[in-house]
Amino acid sequence: MKEIFYNVFTKNRLLYTLNQCPGQNVYGEKLVNEGKKEYRTWDPYRSKLAATMFKGLSYFNLKPDSSVLYLGASTGTTVSHISDITSGMVYAVEFSERMMRNLLTLSGRRKNIMPLLLDARFPEKYSWIESVDMVYVDIADPQETEIAIRNAQLFLKGNGLLFIAVKSQSIDVTKDPSVIYKEESEKLVNSDFKILQTIDLEPYEKHHAMLVCSFVKNRKMTSP
Amino acid sequence: MKCHVIKTPVGIFAFDEKMKLIGSYMFPNDPEKAAQEFTRQLPREFLNDLHAKNYNEISTIPVQIQIYELMKENVSDLDKFLVDFGIAFSRINMKSLIRKDMVLIQAINALDDINKTVNLFTLRIKEWFGLHYPEYNVTDNLLIGSIIEHGNRQNFPKFKKSSGVDLDENDIDTVISFANTIRNLEGEKKVLERYVSHTCEEIIPNFSSLIEPLLAARILSHAGSLEKLAKMTSSTIQLLGAEKALFRHLKKRGKSPKYGLIYHSSYIQKSSDDKKGKVARILSAKLMIAARTDFYSKRDVRKKLKEDLENTILKLSITA
Numbered sequence: 001m002k003e004i005f006y007n008v009f010t011k012n013r014l015l016y017t018l019n020q021c022p023g024q025n026v027y028g029e030k031l032v033n034e035g036k037k038e039y040r041t042w043d044p045y046r047s048k049l050a051a052t053m054f055k056g057l058s059y060f061n062l063k064p065d066s067s068v069l070y071l072g073a074s075t076g077t078t079v080s081h082i083s084d085i086t087s088g089m090v091y092a093v094e095f096s097e098r099m100m101r102n103l104l105t106l107s108g109r110r111k112n113i114m115p116l117l118l119d120a121r122f123p124e125k126y127s128w129i130e131s132v133d134m135v136y137v138d139i140a141d142p143q144e145t146e147i148a149i150r151n152a153q154l155f156l157k158g159n160g161l162l163f164i165a166v167k168s169q170s171i172d173v174t175k176d177p178s179v180i181y182k183e184e185s186e187k188l189v190n191s192d193f194k195i196l197q198t199i200d201l202e203p204y205e206k207h208h209a210m211l212v213c214s215f216v217k218n219r220k221m222t223s224p
Numbered sequence: 225m226k227c228h229v230i231k232t233p234v235g236i237f238a239f240d241e242k243m244k245l246i247g248s249y250m251f252p253n254d255p256e257k258a259a260q261e262f263t264r265q266l267p268r269e270f271l272n273d274l275h276a277k278n279y280n281e282i283s284t285i286p287v288q289i290q291i292y293e294l295m296k297e298n299v300s301d302l303d304k305f306l307v308d309f310g311i312a313f314s315r316i317n318m319k320s321l322i323r324k325d326m327v328l329i330q331a332i333n334a335l336d337d338i339n340k341t342v343n344l345f346t347l348r349i350k351e352w353f354g355l356h357y358p359e360y361n362v363t364d365n366l367l368i369g370s371i372i373e374h375g376n377r378q379n380f381p382k383f384k385k386s387s388g389v390d391l392d393e394n395d396i397d398t399v400i401s402f403a404n405t406i407r408n409l410e411g412e413k414k415v416l417e418r419y420v421s422h423t424c425e426e427i428i429p430n431f432s433s434l435i436e437p438l439l440a441a442r443i444l445s446h447a448g449s450l451e452k453l454a455k456m457t458s459s460t461i462q463l464l465g466a467e468k469a470l471f472r473h474l475k476k477r478g479k480s481p482k483y484g485l486i487y488h489s490s491y492i493q494k495s496s497d498d499k500k501g502k503v504a505r506i507l508s509a510k511l512m513i514a515a516r517t518d519f520y521s522k523r524d525v526r527k528k529l530k531e532d533l534e535n536t537i538l539k540l541s542i543t544a
Contacts, residue, residue: 089303101318107310112307114307114309116313117313128292129292131292174476
């Protein structure tokens with residue numbers, strides 16, 4: 001196993017994270033033993049973050065104690081891997097009751113996933129969470145970028161990273177995906193963000209791109 | 225004076241304009257109980273306390289304060305508390321989100337599934353029994369009935385000669401048992417139809433008075449929930465179920481669709497071809513009103529809506 005980022009491993013062109021709940025898998029992924037440790041394979045076709053790594057991500061800032069705000073946690077596929085990587089808290093916000101059902105089971109097994117059945121459009125409902133090292137946004141909504149900006153401005157640490165999985169089809173079906181990526185990037189730049197990388201997720205996901213951003217300068221947090 | 229109030233899983237904290245802590249109300253240490261308190265309104269005694277200190281303007285807009293540190297001081301193992309709190313809190317929220325309309329949606333989906341299955345099974349049994357008695361050519365329902373009744377082709381009253389293969393008792397018993405399954409499914413279908421019509425009258429009385437209950441339930445299922453349906457514009461309701469054609473049109477290829485699921489409504493069915501689009505528009509406008517009444521005020525406006533709708537449609541055929 002070769003470590004490409006902290007606690008993210010690769011071997012034979014597959015990605016792995018260290019399983020924090022040995023013996024249990026979350027979504028039917030394969031468990032692999034090496035040495036005395038157990039690893040979970042991280043499927044790029046199921047998780048956009050894994051796909052991003054396959055497509056050449058060069059910025060990733062999770063450390064042993066990093067906390068993460070995850071908007072659009074869904075059933076917890078990617079969340080489970082993030083909770084493998086860091087021992088800090090993962091705030092998993094999800095608005096759909098149906099998805100939350102599965103997320104609750106996962107959260108019951110792990111020590112660091114806090115499920116929140118809330119609307120990410122209203123961050124004031126969870127304004128009490130700690131400032132986080134990473135804000136990860138994966139919501140199928142035309143307003144996705146605005147929601148991401150608002151949450152990042154409220155909760156992201158000055159040196160933190162903002163990941164936005166842009167689903168062009170849910171922003172505007174009539175436009176070409178690359179046009180949408182540009183438009184969304186502009187919105188971010190206008191709100192004092194710097195686009196570090198734009199990664200097209202083809203062939204793992206169609207019409208999706210991951211925008212990796214940070215604040216323009218290490219700025220202090222201000223109230224909105 | 226102005227003050228900021230922030231609700232956290234641990235308790236409620238109040239700050240003055242200089243962000244100094246001026247009051248707090250702690251929730252129980254037990255995550256379940258804390259989650260219950262969290263979902264309630266701000267407690268009276270806490271507000272009275274603030275009023276007594278002369279803070280009259282209470283704002284709940286988020287402000288950047290290191291509230292997290294404050295929470296940490298009050299709970300020994302905050303991480304574990306937060307995880308348990310999150311689970312309990314989401315459970316409470318889930319309960320309030322699930323309503324009776326979701327039960328109706330499951331029922332109508334089950335009904336559609338059964339319809340599909342019955343068609344599929346009927347095709348199969350036609351092929352299957354056809355091997356044995358290819359000359360027997362009747363409607364689907366009659367075929368299943370007579371298979372159950374007679375079984376082997378020798379027992380059929382009009383049987384003379386057949387080019388089909390001979391089947392022994394064991395073979396024919398399997399076919400009969402399969403035919404019985406189809407018949408049972410059809411019984412189940414009738415039960416579900418009755419249940420859906422009945423439940424529609426209970427949950428969406430106004431909406432289902434304008435169109436057939438089964439269709440109403442289908443539209444509801446397509447919208448996802450009654451709340452979503454109530455928030456839809458009439459043009460969205462008009463085109464529910466025609467998404468493919470709509471997006472083809474939006475991508476500048478193809479004509480715009482005139483109707484989606486509501487095409488099956490008797491109002492549209494009985495109007496002439498050149499009026500169908502207009503009737504669809506009128507009907508969906510009334511449906512929108514009905515859906516909103518069903519979700520929000522829950523008044524009974526069935527009679528008025530129906531009269532309005534029929535008058536407008538009548539006018540349409542006179543003026544043209």
